[in-house]
Amino acid sequence: MRVGIVGGGAMGQWLRREIGKAHDVLIYDVDKSKSDVESLAALVEWSDVVLVAVPFWDTAKVLDAIAPTASGRLVMDIATFKEGLAEVYRRFPPDAEVATVHPLFGPGASGIRGQRVLVMEVPGRSGAQRAFEFWRSLGAEVEWGDLSKHDYYVSRTIALSYAVGLALARLYSEAGEEIVKYGGTSFKYLATYAFSLLRDKNAQRYAERAPLDEFMKALQEGGDLGRSLIDPDVAYERFYKALECIGDIFKRE
Known part of the structure; x- marks a missing residue:
């Protein structure tokens, strides 16, 4: 073919x-x-x-x-x-x-x-x-x-992930290198993702499709966090396995 x-x-x-x-x-x-x-x-x-x-x-x-x-x-x-x-x-x-x-x-x-x-x-x-x-x-x-549902879900998965990641990359950069000293496991994970987005010159175009109003509403509501789509204990275990694969990305060679 x-x-x-x-x-x-x-x-x-x-x-x-x-x-x-x-x-x-x-x-x-x-x-x-x-x-x-x-x-x-x-x-x-x-x-x-x-x-x-x-x-x-x-x-x-x-x-x-x-x-x-x-x-x-x-x-x-x-x-x-x-x-x-x-x-x-x-x-x-x-x-x-x-x-x-x-x-x-x-x-x-x-x-x-x-x-x-x-x-x-x-x-x-x-x-x-x-x-x-x-x-x-x-x-x-x-x-x-389903084509009729595609963009709704992608704006809340790919686009929102880009928006959050780029915002974190900017925030971390402005804080300076000393932030690494105070960053724990979640920082290491999020920083790896956030800075990886900077290799994509079109990242901002994806981020612009994110429903940030919904994101902010969810952030501000507090209280009931909603139904977990996966077992939180399983997610936590796999989170640490992912961190092992990432290694120490901030270590100087």
């Missing part, structure tokens, strides 16, 4: 490496140094499957450009947020198959096998079942998602 990937960023290159273990893969990117073909049209013409792996704010524009030549192909996006994408997919030719996908991991993963991938049907369009089988054939743990 010939798989064309649009987007030569970290995730696009990672997907090229991993999908390339099972299929023929080419990449198109606006940065010609990262491209295997001269144009987006050439990539689509070559491909059986087209995977759009560009930043979420560019996804609709890229899908719009693909639509006129998508006949007979399966086209998928992996955008973190799906707002407006169903409308674009509805403009695809009737004989094109489409699906919207969310890999629940990043390019730091060791491989696709065992990683969770959500596949969502675009209402009124075929292609989701084929997309499901495509990712399952690569070894992913594939699950069905």
Whole structure:
């Protein structure tokens, strides 16, 4: 199978490496140094499957450009947020198959096998079942998602995690290096996550999608903390196991 990937960023290159273990893969990117073909049209013409792996704010524009030549192909996006994408997919030719996908991991993963991938049907369009089988054939743990609920939950998971992490990174930086002396286990864990976000130049774009008003309301309400989604004792045990893996990140070499 010939798989064309649009987007030569970290995730696009990672997907090229991993999908390339099972299929023929080419990449198109606006940065010609990262491209295997001269144009987006050439990539689509070559491909059986087209995977759009560009930043979420560019996804609709890229899908719009693909639509006129998508006949007979399966086209998928992996955008973190799906707002407006169903409308674009509805403009695809009737004989094109489409699906919207969310890999629940990043390019730091060791491989696709065992990683969770959500596949969502675009209402009124075929292609989701084929997309499901495509990712399952690569070894992913594939699950069905609901496009109508996707952005609601992602804004409260990924986006809110980015918002909190970036705020902590700024707060810790302003406090200065001496904060390390006074930081305990939770600081070590949170600082590792917070500062890891600084490698992502687009982190703020994700954080801006977070429902901070809901977060502040939950923070201020106090009292009943709500139902725990996992056993707190199990969470505490795994928290310390994670800390062992992190090690002493502040230790000077």
